[in-house]
Amino acid sequence: MRIELGFDDKGMELVEELKLLTGIKTYKELFNNSITLLDWAVVQTIQGRLVTSLNEQEKNYKQLVMPSLQYAGRLSDDQKLQVLSKRHVASPLRSKTKDVEAAKVGA
DSSP states (O other): OOOOOOOOHHHHHHHHHHHHHHTOOSHHHHHHHHHHHHHHHHHHHHTTOOOEEEETTTTEEEEOOOHHHHHHHTSOHHHHHHHHHHTTOOOHHHHHHHHHHHHHHHO
């Protein structure tokens, strides 16, 4: 598949700077790394985790807040389970769903 992206001058400067800072050589490699990071952040959010940066010395953290992660966090439990099972990730939602089903059966 071929994807074409358009950047203004500031966006292009950022892309080139990120390539320099990370040792990434190609736009394809930069895109693949970006998608990998976003996918990981989405999975963490779906699992109910915060995506954060931790400063161990100062004992504080900063949470990454992005509209796309907020959206992923609001998906239905069924949608979240589909995503996690597709990626073969254990889900805290599975045990929650089983508990709800067991409660219905026992009721």
